[in-house]
Amino acid sequence: MNAAVCAEKLAVAPPKQPYRHVSGKTEAFVMTRSLTRFLPRSAALAATAALAATAVACGAPPVPGVSSDYSVTRAGDGHVLRWNPCATIRWRLDARLEPGAMPQVSSALNTLGSATGLSFVYDGTAAYTPQPNKWNQPSALVVSFARHSGAVQGSNYLSGAGQIGEGGWTASGTSQANIRIVEGYAVIDTDLYNRSTGNVRAATLLHELAHSVGLNHAAFKSEVMYPMLTGVSPTFYAAGDLSGLRAVGSGAGCI
Numbered sequence: 001m002n003a004a005v006c007a008e009k010l011a012v013a014p015p016k017q018p019y020r021h022v023s024g025k026t027e028a029f030v031m032t033r034s035l036t037r038f039l040p041r042s043a044a045l046a047a048t049a050a051l052a053a054t055a056v057a058c059g060a061p062p063v064p065g066v067s068s069d070y071s072v073t074r075a076g077d078g079h080v081l082r083w084n085p086c087a088t089i090r091w092r093l094d095a096r097l098e099p100g101a102m103p104q105v106s107s108a109l110n111t112l113g114s115a116t117g118l119s120f121v122y123d124g125t126a127a128y129t130p131q132p133n134k135w136n137q138p139s140a141l142v143v144s145f146a147r148h149s150g151a152v153q154g155s156n157y158l159s160g161a162g163q164i165g166e167g168g169w170t171a172s173g174t175s176q177a178n179i180r181i182v183e184g185y186a187v188i189d190t191d192l193y194n195r196s197t198g199n200v201r202a203a204t205l206l207h208e209l210a211h212s213v214g215l216n217h218a219a220f221k222s223e224v225m226y227p228m229l230t231g232v233s234p235t236f237y238a239a240g241d242l243s244g245l246r247a248v249g250s251g252a253g254c255i
């Protein structure tokens with residue numbers, strides 16, 4: 001594939017859109033946040049897949065990222081909202097719509113664990129679709145493959161308008177000092193996932209799972225946490241992602 005072809009394909013990159021926090025509210029010692037919008041809603045998925053393939057075929061070098069390019073959420077007293085890294089995080093996989101997903105999800109969680117120092121322990125499968133304002137998760141962390149809002153086995157987190165996934169968390173505590181993330185989720189639009197390249201799938205899982213441990217969006221395309229897929233989207237946690245994951249990880253001690 002020559003440079004002209006690369007340029008042509010990159011030219012179909014969708015316009016930027018502002019970061020969007022799908023929901024987020026703060027109450028007394030209870031905070032929730034749902035984030036994402038990882039695929040451009042305006043672009044056909046085929047174009048997105050072509051972009052991702054282009055990044056590889058054109059030999060785009062890995063972008064190291066910018067170490068300061070990350071965002072986290074803080075409690076009222078200023079501490080970074082994160083899981084207690086001194087306890088294991090039990091998780092379940094809802095793979096009813098994606099029976100072969102376990103290796104990919106497990107790989108992403110291993111990468112996330114290495115980057116954060118958090119310990120994820122598999123609790124088994126679940127038949128559970130995350131929904132906004134639904135609080136009865138079968139495990140602290142749930143990774144689910146669902147359909148878009150309004151479809152059978154749909155999640156209202158997924159718009160169906162090019163959004164490939166969403167991740168978020170709920171934090172609570174008995175005081176501002178010990179408020180911490182106690183539940184998280186990553187929900188993936190299985191239809192878009194299935195039509196995506198391996199690179200897009202890997203980046204999507206890394207992105208949404210990082211949300212589930214408290215990492216917000218980055219400003220630059222060089223990070224996995226950039227809110228949209230682009231022709232240069234990394235398939236690994238780049239420098240800013242890694243800084244942010246350390247900030248929500250075990251380095252800051254027990255909560």
Ligand SMILES: [Zn+2]
Nearest residue numbers: 035036037227
């Ligand atoms: Zn996101």
